[in-house]
Every structure is written in C-alpha cells, then in structure tokens.
Amino acid sequence: MIKFIVVLLLIFVALLLGHNLVGYEGRVVIATESHVVELTLISAIIICFFAVIGFWVLEWLFKRIVSALIGSKNWFGTLSRRQQNKAFYKALNAFLVGDISTAKQSVEKSFGGDFHGANYLLASELHKDNANKAARMLAHAETESTSFFAATLKQAQLHLKEFPQKALDVLSVLSTKEQQHQSVVMLKLSAFSLLNQWTDVKDLINQHKKMLGTAYIEWAQKATHGEFAEIASKSGANALKDKWTNLSRAARKDIANQICYVQLLIDQGLSKDAEVELVAFANKQAHPAFTGLFKQLKHSDPSTAIKFIENKIKQTPETPEYYSVLAHLAYNSGDFSLAQRAINKALELRRSNEDALLLAAILEQQSSFEQANTLYKKLLA
The missing domain is CATH 1.25.40.10 (Tetratricopeptide repeat domain)
Structure with missing residues (x-):
C-alpha cells in the first residue's frame, strides 16, 4: 500500500511539473569503452521511472515464488489473505454451532495467515481429543505475543490430569503479573492437589483469598482434608487429634478446617468425639455444612x-x-x-x-x- 501511494505521488508530481521540461534541451550521456548512449532528459526520466516500476514487479514475483516453494499460503497476495480470513471465520462459526468436521477443515486453510495465533488456538480446541496435535497447534500459538498467555494456559490444561508437575512447569514461564491471573491460580491449585502438595495449596489460597471468594472455603476444606486424611491413614485417629490440638487458634477457628476435622473423625469411626466437636463449633457459628455432619453421627x-x-x-x-x-x-x-x-x-x-x-x-x-x-x-x- 505504501509503495502504491509513492507511485501515485510520483505520477502527480510528473503531471504537475512535467510540462516545464518540455522543450528543455538537457542531455544525459552514458559512455562505455565501446558505446556512447545519448538521451534527452525527458527520456532518461521516463526510463528511470519504468525501471523502478519494473524492479517492484520483479520483487513481488520473486517473493511469491519463494513463498510458494517454502509452503506459505500467501501465493496470491491479497486474494489469498481474503481466502484465509474467510476460512478462519468459517471455522469459527462452524465450531460455535458444533460442526467440528467443517471447522477442522476450514481452520487448516487459515494457517500461515496473520491472525495473531487465534487460528492456532481454535485449532487446538478442535483437536483437544488428540493431545499431540493440540500441543503442536499451541506451540504455534505460543510464538505470537498476543496469544502466548492463552496458549500457555491451554498447554498446562493438556498436561494437568496425567502430568500435573509438567503443568506447573509450563505455567512457571509466565510473568509475575500473569501468575496472579485467576485462571493460572486455579490451574496451580488443581495441580498441587493432584500432587498432594497441600502445604502449597494452603499458601496459594491464603495469597489469593479475596480472588477466590466462596471457592476459598472449598479449597481450604480440600487442603485440610487432604492433609488430615494423610495423617489419619498413616498414623491413626490419635495423631489426627494431636494435629488439630497443635493448630493455631486462627486455624482452629477456620470453618473449613472445622468441617474437615469433624468429617475425618466420623470417617475414622469416632462419632462420639465428632459429636462433641461439632456441637462446640455449631454453638459458635452456623454453617449449612454442619447440617450434613449432624446427620452422619451414628452412635x-x-x-x-x-x-x-x-x-x-x-x-x-x-x-x-x-x-x-x-x-x-x-x-x-x-x-x-x-x-x-x-x-x-x-x-x-x-x-x-x-x-x-x-x-x-x-x-x-x-x-x-x-x-x-x-x-x-x-x-x-
């Protein structure tokens, strides 16, 4: 576009000033050892003008030939870009209406186009049943700065269930600011829980208590339950009681911890002990979860x-x-x-x-x- 504007400007200048050169007797002489070429000034300017135009045309053809040889989809310039745009939006619309087959075929036609990685993100979603192919699509998306964050999140999600540690490694490349994003925090919590790293879960939810909102109690409950369950399974109910006694006052007042402790006492067959603790907790504060715990008491x-x-x-x-x-x-x-x-x-x-x-x-x-x-x-x- 810039080159086209420059050409138009040159033509405009030529039309505006060219009549001043008519009749001008200036000469341009090109001398070599065997030949001498003499041109009028007007003819020299015209030859230079068309030489520049010819150079631009040859440059355009050269780029298209090289692009074709290395596999680029931009074989026909603007026409190809229009086709890529059309293919991308067709893939997006097909995906939204559930026509996955059409979406897969269309999105591949957009590869090589300038979509800032969005087409590769869409392709990874379409091929989520094929982890290897989805990972390859995300690797392409990660090369674009605008889609890097989303692609990294998707990569972590792919690894989460089978390789939670790898998911954490993938997320570790994000910036400090990106690490504070709610989606990243939730993924890290899921990975830590799958690895039974309950101390890390507790540290993370305490850092983002406001962000988690009502989910804080759920995660705190999971962390305490996991930690306490590990103690109970390895060392028995007495060790569980000792753990509870040695917790800080603030931790014992945490309702999520109270719910988990009572539930584990019940699970360990200590219904009478659970009753004493549950009534004490319920006397101080009400919570809907206490209702379910009361119904489980059996002695x-x-x-x-x-x-x-x-x-x-x-x-x-x-x-x-x-x-x-x-x-x-x-x-x-x-x-x-x-x-x-x-x-x-x-x-x-x-x-x-x-x-x-x-x-x-x-x-x-x-x-x-x-x-x-x-x-x-x-x-x-």
Whole structure:
C-alpha cells in the first residue's frame, strides 16, 4: 500500500511539473569503452521511472515464488489473505454451532495467515481429543505475543490430569503479573492437589483469598482434608487429634478446617468425639455444612447433639431442616419412635426426597413393609 501511494505521488508530481521540461534541451550521456548512449532528459526520466516500476514487479514475483516453494499460503497476495480470513471465520462459526468436521477443515486453510495465533488456538480446541496435535497447534500459538498467555494456559490444561508437575512447569514461564491471573491460580491449585502438595495449596489460597471468594472455603476444606486424611491413614485417629490440638487458634477457628476435622473423625469411626466437636463449633457459628455432619453421627447416645437441635427447634419451630436432622440423629441411634415424629413434622413443613426415604426406612424398621413399599414407589415415580 505504501509503495502504491509513492507511485501515485510520483505520477502527480510528473503531471504537475512535467510540462516545464518540455522543450528543455538537457542531455544525459552514458559512455562505455565501446558505446556512447545519448538521451534527452525527458527520456532518461521516463526510463528511470519504468525501471523502478519494473524492479517492484520483479520483487513481488520473486517473493511469491519463494513463498510458494517454502509452503506459505500467501501465493496470491491479497486474494489469498481474503481466502484465509474467510476460512478462519468459517471455522469459527462452524465450531460455535458444533460442526467440528467443517471447522477442522476450514481452520487448516487459515494457517500461515496473520491472525495473531487465534487460528492456532481454535485449532487446538478442535483437536483437544488428540493431545499431540493440540500441543503442536499451541506451540504455534505460543510464538505470537498476543496469544502466548492463552496458549500457555491451554498447554498446562493438556498436561494437568496425567502430568500435573509438567503443568506447573509450563505455567512457571509466565510473568509475575500473569501468575496472579485467576485462571493460572486455579490451574496451580488443581495441580498441587493432584500432587498432594497441600502445604502449597494452603499458601496459594491464603495469597489469593479475596480472588477466590466462596471457592476459598472449598479449597481450604480440600487442603485440610487432604492433609488430615494423610495423617489419619498413616498414623491413626490419635495423631489426627494431636494435629488439630497443635493448630493455631486462627486455624482452629477456620470453618473449613472445622468441617474437615469433624468429617475425618466420623470417617475414622469416632462419632462420639465428632459429636462433641461439632456441637462446640455449631454453638459458635452456623454453617449449612454442619447440617450434613449432624446427620452422619451414628452412635447409641447422641444426647448432646439432640439437645442442641431441640434448642434450635424451640428458637425457630418452623424450620424443617432441624426436624430432619433430629430424625436422622434418632434413627442412627435406634430411637425410631422419635425419628418418625420428627420426620413427619419435617415432611409436613417441606417435601423432600431425602426425608421421604428416611421415613420409608423407619417404616421398614417398624415392619410396616406395605407402607414403606408404597412410599418407595412414589419416590421412583
């Protein structure tokens, strides 16, 4: 385009000033050992002008021939670029409507075009079922500065499940600013968890607590559960209790840690110990996860938990979840009469498949098999 503008300017100048040279008697003489060429000034200028034009044409042809020989798709200049643009957008549209086959065929026609790596990113997504080919496409995308970050993330995702350490190595090349991106943080958390590097998980979530928002509790819970589970499996319940006792006060007040600790006590068969801890935690702060933990308590005398739930019922008698918890506690301890009264009240306030299943189980324990079967059939329907 720049060359074309220059040519137009030269033509304009020639038209504007050329008439001043008409009749000018200047000569240009080119002398060699055997020949002497004499030209008028006008003819010399015309020859130089067309020589420059000829040089540009030859340069254009040379570039196209070289490009063809080395495999470039720009064989026909602007026409080819239009075809590449058309192929890229056709691939994108086909991908968005789910026509993967057409998208794969079209995106390959865009290779070599100037899409700042976006076409290779699209190709990697289209070939995600072929890890090797997807990796090759991403390697092309990584050569472009504008697509480097996205391509690096995709490379890490490819390695995450089978080679989590390699995923971390891939992410390590990102800049300090890029390392703070939420997508990078989430990928690193997933890799650390797969490697059971729970200390690294805790460090990372503490650095990005605000960014993670509600996901912070989920990850803190995973980290604590993983760390505590490893202790429990290797050293037993007593070591788990010692670990909890030796935690800082702030760590013991962390609700995610509390949930994990109680769950592991239950998993270790220490339901009575879990009851004591759970009631203590629930007295200080409420959390929906505590409800599920109360329902898992299973020992002969959960009187502390039952008393706590009954007090909650007195405070808010129209809350069906408290009746459901009371019913589960009573059922798990063998008090089927209390369990039935509580679950009937829960179902009166709110219909729930979980509560209906518990009622059917209670009816079975009381040998009311016909009623239990009727209830099971309703739930299946």
